[in-house]
Amino acid sequence: MARPKIALIGAGQIGGTLAHLAAIKELGDVVLFDIAEGTPQGKALDIAESGPAEGFDATLKGTNDYADIAGADVCIVTAGVPRKPGMSRDDLLGINLKVMKSVGEGIAKHAPNAFVICITNPLDAMVWALREFSGLPHEKVCGMAGVLDSARFRHFLSLEFDVSMRDVTAFVLGGHGDTMVPLARYSTVGGIPLPDLVQMGWTTQEKLDAIIQRTRDGGAEIVGLLKTGSAFYAPATSAIEMAEAYLKDQKRVLPCAAYVDGALGLNGMYVGVPTVIGAGGVERVIDIKMNRDEQAMFDKSVDAVKGLVDACKGIDQSLA
Ligand SMILES: NC(=O)C1=CN([C@@H]2O[C@H](COP(=O)(O)OP(=O)(O)OC[C@H]3O[C@@H](n4cnc5c(N)ncnc54)[C@H](O)[C@@H]3O)[C@@H](O)[C@H]2O)C=CC1
């Protein structure tokens, strides 16, 4: 049976890391696309040359021609611009919206049956716009943010509790911005919810609040350290987890920016929610119940995403 084909649209920091991970994990043959001439070709060749030592079977091709993504099973989109210190993700909206238009058209023409994972920021608005421009089914287009934000939360919790990251679960929902919603009640260590761990004296509410804030600021913390761009190792790993769930029909329960129409009181919008990802794409949005405080935080985040979508419609009349 032929290997799956994975198209990576954008061959920058995340795109290159995605290609490396996809090859090492033998998820399929990789096509790296970028408008920058030489970059995707150079990265594809460099990673291919790591194959003999690593011992993977996958082909890697770099290209500036959308025709080369033809028939891709998965497209992961990182094309666009990252932020620098002092910027918010939302500042990228105008420039990256134009990129989503060309990428959406390219995918629609050459890989209309792909499962599409958008990473480009501001994430929730960009995945909405990419879906609009591509016209693909909603369940086949989603955005990566919740897996990353939850991974950051899990990492910080594992440090606080001095336990393996594998035994920490977390759910971060809402938009991928300052209003994101880390849900303590739905996050656990060894199956014990975080509020119970506070009561058991394993940590204090103050420390937990600080970890939640550090999670919200997780992207900015890395931007502040790197200075020239934003995080790429953990974002790439997170998107690969989603792609693998689709390709292997794993039916993973993962938070992602999905199209929600009916669940969680939402009518037809993209935002971070718990989902099930399998061979059907986003097969299910989990309609979790939130308490009053959680709902208030989620509503605020939903409003922030709606504001960004309205801004997209203001910039590009074809989206209105
Ligand atoms: N959703 C999330 O959780 C995260 C999102 N991001 C976002 O991911 C995006 C990519 O980040 P990096 O890879 O670090 O940036 P990067 O600058 O290293 O790579 C972006 C690549 O996109 C290419 N590009 C620009 N316009 C294009 C077009 N029209 N078609 C094809 N390629 C195009 C550039 O040539 C560049 O190689 C940024 O918008 C960043 O904010 C970053 C981290 C996490």
Ligand SMILES: O=C([O-])CC(=O)C(=O)O
């Ligand atoms: O912070 C950024 O600009 C990149 C990003 O979305 C993240 O790392 O969470």
